[in-house]
Amino acid sequence: MSAITDGFDIRLRNAVTETGRTDGRPVVFVHGFGCSQEMWRDVAPAFEDSHRVIRFDQVGAGRSDLSAYDRGKYDSLHGYATDLLQILEELDLHDAIVVGHSVSAMVAVLAAGRDAARIGGLILIGPSPRYIDEPGYVGGFQREDIDSLLDSLDANYFGWSEAMAPVIMGIGNHIDLQADLTDSFCATDPDIARHFARVTFLSDNRRDLDRVKVPTLILQCREDPIAPLPVGRYVHAHIPGSRLVMLDATGHCPHLSAPDRVVRELRTFLQ
Amino acid sequence: MTDAAPDFEQLYEHAPCGYFSTTPDGRIQRVNATFLAWTGFTREELMGSRFPDLLDVGSRLFYETRYLPVLRLGGEAREIALTVRRADGGLLPVLVNSLLLPRDDPEEIRTAVFDATARQDYERELVAARRNAEASELRVRVLQDASSAFSRAETERDLAHALSTSARESLDASQAAVLLLDERGALRSVGGNDPFADFRSAHLRFPANDAVDSKRPVLLPDHAAIETAYPALMGAVRDARIEAICATPLLDQSGMALGAISCFFGRHRQFDPQNVELQAALARQAAEVLGRVRLEERLRRMALHDQLTGLANRQLLAERLGQALSSAERARTPLALIFLDVDGFKTVNDGLGHAVGDAVLREIADRLRTVVRGGDTIGRFGGDEFVVVCENADEFAARSIAERIAAAVRDPLPGVPARYAVTASIGIAVHQPSGADVTPEGLLITADAAMYLSKDAGKDRITAVGI
Numbered sequence: 183m184s185a186i187t188d189g190f191d192i193r194l195r196n197a198v199t200e201t202g203r204t205d206g207r208p209v210v211f212v213h214g215f216g217c218s219q220e221m222w223r224d225v226a227p228a229f230e231d232s233h234r235v236i237r238f239d240q241v242g243a244g245r246s247d248l249s250a251y252d253r254g255k256y257d258s259l260h261g262y263a264t265d266l267l268q269i270l271e272e273l274d275l276h277d278a279i280v281v282g283h284s285v286s287a288m289v290a291v292l293a294a295g296r297d298a299a300r301i302g303g304l305i306l307i308g309p310s311p312r313y314i315d316e317p318g319y320v321g322g323f324q325r326e327d328i329d330s331l332l333d334s335l336d337a338n339y340f341g342w343s344e345a346m347a348p349v350i351m352g353i354g355n356h357i358d359l360q361a362d363l364t365d366s367f368c369a370t371d372p373d374i375a376r377h378f379a380r381v382t383f384l385s386d387n388r389r390d391l392d393r394v395k396v397p398t399l400i401l402q403c404r405e406d407p408i409a410p411l412p413v414g415r416y417v418h419a420h421i422p423g424s425r426l427v428m429l430d431a432t433g434h435c436p437h438l439s440a441p442d443r444v445v446r447e448l449r450t451f452l453q
Numbered sequence: 454m455t456d457a458a459p460d461f462e463q464l465y466e467h468a469p470c471g472y473f474s475t476t477p478d479g480r481i482q483r484v485n486a487t488f489l490a491w492t493g494f495t496r497e498e499l500m501g502s503r504f505p506d507l508l509d510v511g512s513r514l515f516y517e518t519r520y521l522p523v524l525r526l527g528g529e530a531r532e533i534a535l536t537v538r539r540a541d542g543g544l545l546p547v548l549v550n551s552l553l554l555p556r557d558d559p560e561e562i563r564t565a566v567f568d569a570t571a572r573q574d575y576e577r578e579l580v581a582a583r584r585n586a587e588a589s590e591l592r593v594r595v596l597q598d599a600s601s602a603f604s605r606a607e608t609e610r611d612l613a614h615a616l617s618t619s620a621r622e623s624l625d626a627s628q629a630a631v632l633l634l635d636e637r638g639a640l641r642s643v644g645g646n647d648p649f650a651d652f653r654s655a656h657l658r659f660p661a662n663d664a665v666d667s668k669r670p671v672l673l674p675d676h677a678a679i680e681t682a683y684p685a686l687m688g689a690v691r692d693a694r695i696e697a698i699c700a701t702p703l704l705d706q707s708g709m710a711l712g713a714i715s716c717f718f719g720r721h722r723q724f725d726p727q728n729v730e731l732q733a734a735l736a737r738q739a740a741e742v743l744g745r746v747r748l749e750e751r752l753r754r755m756a757l758h759d760q761l762t763g764l765a766n767r768q769l770l771a772e773r774l775g776q777a778l779s780s781a782e783r784a785r786t787p788l789a790l791i792f793l794d795v796d797g798f799k800t801v802n803d804g805l806g807h808a809v810g811d812a813v814l815r816e817i818a819d820r821l822r823t824v825v826r827g828g829d830t831i832g833r834f835g836g837d838e839f840v841v842v843c844e845n846a847d848e849f850a851a852r853s854i855a856e857r858i859a860a861a862v863r864d865p866l867p868g869v870p871a872r873y874a875v876t877a878s879i880g881i882a883v884h885q886p887s888g889a890d891v892t893p894e895g896l897l898i899t900a901d902a903a904m905y906l907s908k909d910a911g912k913d914r915i916t917a918v919g920i
Contacts, residue, residue: 254628257626331510
């Protein structure tokens with residue numbers, strides 16, 4: 183049974199996937215900018231023996247319903263937080279652990295600050311409440327850097343629709359299935375990706391951190407060029423009672439580069 | 454065969470594209486001469502350094518958020534556009550293909566690099582041209598969509614709704630509200646979602662008030678700006694998760710302010726002049742349509758209302774009575790129709806003139822408005838005859854309304870000598886759920902006949918008949 187909220191079937195809108203034990207404590211994995219729920223491929227299955235495992239695609243990514251992309255709604259991270267809260271309600275989850283990566287770590291923070299009734303804890307992987315430097319705050323980026331990212335998106339999505347056309351028209355049948363699957367990894371609509379990039383990298387949610395009242399674990403990579411250590415420390419200092427754990431991993435996606443270590447930290451927190 | 458190895462070595466080193474291999478975290482293990490030549494680094498400088506560290510910031514972000522996940526999940530990443538910073542600080546746009554070799558231990562990423570300078574210049578121009586075209590197309594589309602939505606509006610409310618939708622969509626606002634000035638000069642929310650709706654009565658100043666008074670847009674890009682100008686609103690602003698506000702006045706052709714559009718944003722904003730102008734253009738269109746809609750509403754009102762008293766005319770009365778009767782039959786509730794004729798009105802009209810007669814009718818109409826119940830419909834049936842449709846009223850309830858009416862009519866009229874005093878002869882037709890089938894005409898005829906019974910029995914009295 184699925185209810186209709188805001189004119190959409192929530193499970194379809196966000197391509198919600200459920201695995202694991204239906205009677206287990208729910209763990210909800212929320213992917214960040216640039217990819218889809220596939221990001222959790224090497225981490226989520228480790229919890230299926232013991233937990234109810236939920237993954238989903240943010241609207242605009244993966245197999246989500248693109249027609250649900252209301253630019254006004256998703257012009258702030260609160261639009262995504264609303265979706266997360268709706269998913270928790272739709273699946274009737276209680277005491278859920280929300281694992282948010284990157285920008286979705288902040289989405290989880292916003293959701294927990296608004297309504298933590300169904301949330302038992304947060305695990306934030308590489309969170310940053312503000313990417314751009316401000317007086318007295320080091321985010322790691324300048325405004326121009328974000329324009330540079332938008333240029334990079336343009337360069338990569340240039341001709342995206344032209345390239346897709348033959349596939350949609352059926353002319354691309356000779357392309358073997360594996361190649362098709364590869365293409366679909368992290369599928370994203372280019373216009374939405376551009377908007378999501380702006381919203382992700384231009385938002386300022388520093389004021390929202392201290393509204394989190396649930397147990398919170400922050401996973402910080404050694405060398406994360408997107409959310410560097412001072413940012414992790416800032417988040418830690420502003421979420422009351424949070425724990426900051428340094429991961430022996432480089433880059434911004436430890437759940438891909440060092441899934442075993444991420445699984446270990448998640449397990450420790452869950453116990 | 455023995456010469457093959459140096460050949461391949463040559464081919465690798467001086468291939469027409471750059472090659473390098475890295476560890477999974479991007480540390481360069483091998484690199485060919487072509488890549489060194491293109492980037493200007495020495496082999497010693499690059500060995501052991503991380504490829505992502507060679508990228509410009511935007512590419513670095515793209516590398517972490519998309520290239521690496523795709524490569525990890527799919528085993529390869531194709532035609533990724535990146536920008537490499539060369540040793541001399543110059544930028545080299547490249548296209549890369551990468552393969553992840555997971556079976557090797559340790560894992561290795563092999564990458565081929567193609568110079569994309571020409572492609573990038575060409576694409577940059579195309580992208581810039583496309584963006585320009587899209588921006589002007591967006592403007593035209595917003596205004597066209599708005600104009601067709603506005604033209605379908607029949608009421609102020611329809612128009613306000615269409616305007617709030619267009620305004621919200623054109624600025625990617627999380628909410629938009631349309632506020633119009635009422636007769637007393639106060640701003641009322643008419644369409645959209647107004648996060649301040651609960652506060653409007655509290656005599657606070659809002660950005661929309663200032664947009665109306667100054668006849669200029671009020672732009673508040675972040676909390677600091679809102680707090681400086683509207684400190685009293687900060688509580689509501691935080692509750693509604695508003696980070697920025699833009700209020701644009703609705704000005705008619707003569708420059709008079711009719712109201713304002715307020716857009717609310719969930720993220721702090723820098724408002725660019727094009728967007729501000731687009732809002733102003735929407736506001737101009739809407740103001741023009743508002744004039745048309747208001748005129749039509751007035752004409753519609755005039756067509757259904759009595760000019761002298763402003764009460765419902767016969768046509769509207771018949772419509773309301775028909776609706777009341779069918780809903781009474783559906784809900785099985787009683788329905789009463791009160792018919793009254795002003796006794797002595799002809800004497801006033803003949804003795805004091807039509808102007809005084811008209812004033813008396815208007816005064817009686819006003820008094821009727823104050824003594825009937827909230828949902829009752831009062832109509833002027835003709836001359837000095839009035840009708841009141843009372844839903845969900847049995848004989849007892851209808852009589853008490855009729856008594857209030859009789860008392861109100863009997864009260865002395867200001868400026869009219871006592872010998873011209875008027876009273877009301879009243880007839881009531883009450884339709885009970887258990888009663889016979891009846892038509893609106895049947896009810897009117899019955900109430901009219903009951904009124905004549907009152908008149909014949911000596912005027913200034915009430916007769917009720919069940920039907």
